[in-house]
Amino acid sequence: PVAPSINGAPPNDRAIATGYLLNQKSAALNYAGAVLECANPNLRSFLEKAFLNSSRHAYDIWQYMVKKGYYPLSPAPDSEIQAIASIYQPVNQPLQ
Numbered sequence: 001p002v003a004p005s006i007n008g009a010p011p012n013d014r015a016i017a018t019g020y021l022l023n024q025k026s027a028a029l030n031y032a033g034a035v036l037e038c039a040n041p042n043l044r045s046f047l048e049k050a051f052l053n054s055s056r057h058a059y060d061i062w063q064y065m066v067k068k069g070y071y072p073l074s075p076a077p078d079s080e081i082q083a084i085a086s087i088y089q090p091v092n093q094p095l096q
Contacts, residue, residue, distance in 0.1 A: 014070045017061055021071075024058035 002014065011019070031051035038044040065071035 013068070014065075017065050017068070017070055021058060021061045021065065024054045024061065028054035028058060 002018075005011070005015070028051055031047050031054060035044055035047040035051060038047055062071060066073050
């Protein structure tokens with residue numbers, strides 16, 4: 001973690017990327033919560049698309065931050081990935 005700057009200096013690339021990532025994560029959570037409570041089909045569709053948009057933006061900025069070394073990445077061991085994957089069974093029914 002990096003402490004926020006309190007000296008009034010303009011934000012650097014890392015601070016801007018972090019702010020954008022946090023904004024997109026928060027937006028995605030809010031859209032997801034709203035879509036679960038929405039009864040209007042048109043509004044629900046909009047909220048679903050907005051969630052996906054925020055999710056994709058968050059992933060893009062996360063990839064940028066990893067590439068720049070701003071977001072440390074430690075890959076999970078294959079054994080843990082397999083253990084988690086074995087818990088879930090695929091669903092072969094299409095969503096309607």
